[in-house]
Amino acid sequence: MARGEVSTGRKRNSHPQDWCVDQSWVAWQLYVALGGFAQERAAGEAIWDPCAGSGRTMVTFAEDGFRVFCSDIVNRIDPALFAGLSLPSFFHADFLEAARAPAPCSIVGNPPYSYIEGIAEAFVRRALQLATRRVCMVMPIKWQGSQVRFDLFDQDFPPQAVLVLTQRPSMPPGDMIPMLEAVGKAFKGGVVDYAWFVWNVQQPTARHQTRIIWLPPLDRPELQLPVEGLA
Numbered sequence: 001m002a003r004g005e006v007s008t009g010r011k012r013n014s015h016p017q018d019w020c021v022d023q024s025w026v027a028w029q030l031y032v033a034l035g036g037f038a039q040e041r042a043a044g045e046a047i048w049d050p051c052a053g054s055g056r057t058m059v060t061f062a063e064d065g066f067r068v069f070c071s072d073i074v075n076r077i078d079p080a081l082f083a084g085l086s087l088p089s090f091f092h093a094d095f096l097e098a099a100r101a102p103a104p105c106s107i108v109g110n111p112p113y114s115y116i117e118g119i120a121e122a123f124v125r126r127a128l129q130l131a132t133r134r135v136c137m138v139m140p141i142k143w144q145g146s147q148v149r150f151d152l153f154d155q156d157f158p159p160q161a162v163l164v165l166t167q168r169p170s171m172p173p174g175d176m177i178p179m180l181e182a183v184g185k186a187f188k189g190g191v192v193d194y195a196w197f198v199w200n201v202q203q204p205t206a207r208h209q210t211r212i213i214w215l216p217p218l219d220r221p222e223l224q225l226p227v228e229g230l231a
Contacts, residue, residue: 022110022138026169027057029215030108030136030196032224033163035231036064037106037134045132046105050095051123054078057110057138058088069102071095096126106134110171113139121152124197128157131201138165141193158205161230163196167217198230 031037040047047061052070055077062068068088070077077090091102096119101107107130111123120139127135144153144162153159168191196215199205211230216223 021054021056022171023169024056024059025218026110026138026165026194027060027108029165029224030138030163030198031060031064033196033213033215033227033230034134034136034198035226037061037066038231040106040133041066043104043133046103048101048103048105048107048131049109050093050098050107050127051109051111052077052088052090053110055081055088055090057108059085061108062086062088067103069105071098071102096122098126098130101130101132104132106136107131108134108136110138113143118148121149124152124199125157128199128201131199133200133202135199135201137197138194139197141195144195144197153210154207157199158207159197159210160200160203160205161196161198161211161213161227163198163227164212164214165194165196166214168192169194 037047046067046069047058048069048071049055049058050071052058052072053076055070058068058070059081062082062085070088070090071093072090073092073094075090075092077088079087082088089102107127109123109127111120113120120137120143124135124137127137141164143149171192171194213227213230
């Protein structure tokens with residue numbers, strides 16, 4: 001496969017529970033685009049990743065002093081990612097059975113997408129019920145083009161924005177990373193296009209008003225700025 005990438009979505013390359021490890025800049029670009037989550041900070045709200053994996057998505061928030069919660073069906077948090085920081089509060093949970101959030105929060109994560117039919121949409125719908133302010137989920141761009149999800153996107157909960165990662169991230173299965181690191185191919189550039197899907201549960205977006213925004217490549221630092229109307 002091109003450039004050593006294994007996050008193609010093909011079942012033979014997938015983790016059985018869709019544990020894929022995104023690069024830290026993926027969450028960082030979301031963080032910048034949403035103005036450092038200033039709304040959540042002003043309200044004293046936490047950030048919760050209910051599909052935490054190793055915890056990489058939460059590093060940016062922990063570094064900037066947010067109260068961070070992580071949960072998953074298996075504890076795979078990597079303490080090395082939080083060197084010099086307080087480890088996030090972790091609890092075991094099947095997110096689809098969660099009755100409440102651990103605190104007033106926005107929900108940010110890289111959800112499972114295929115090992116159970118419809119699980120990604122189920123995660124989004126549950127997050128929209130539990131989040132205090134925003135829901136941000138990173139998914140393959142092709143996820144938005146689906147007859148099955150028409151009601152989610154058009155009728156029930158139109159996203160506030162789709163933030164396209166113009167630089168493709170690498171998201172290898174977590175259990176393959178040690179082997180890939182040994183040969184220098186853990187994060188060698190992606191072959192799948194991704195985007196952040198963002199909902200503001202406090203200010204629901206009207207039908208046909210979803211914004212599509214292209215986030216700049218990492219080698220364009222002068223363009224890494226908050227997005228007007230989202231920050």
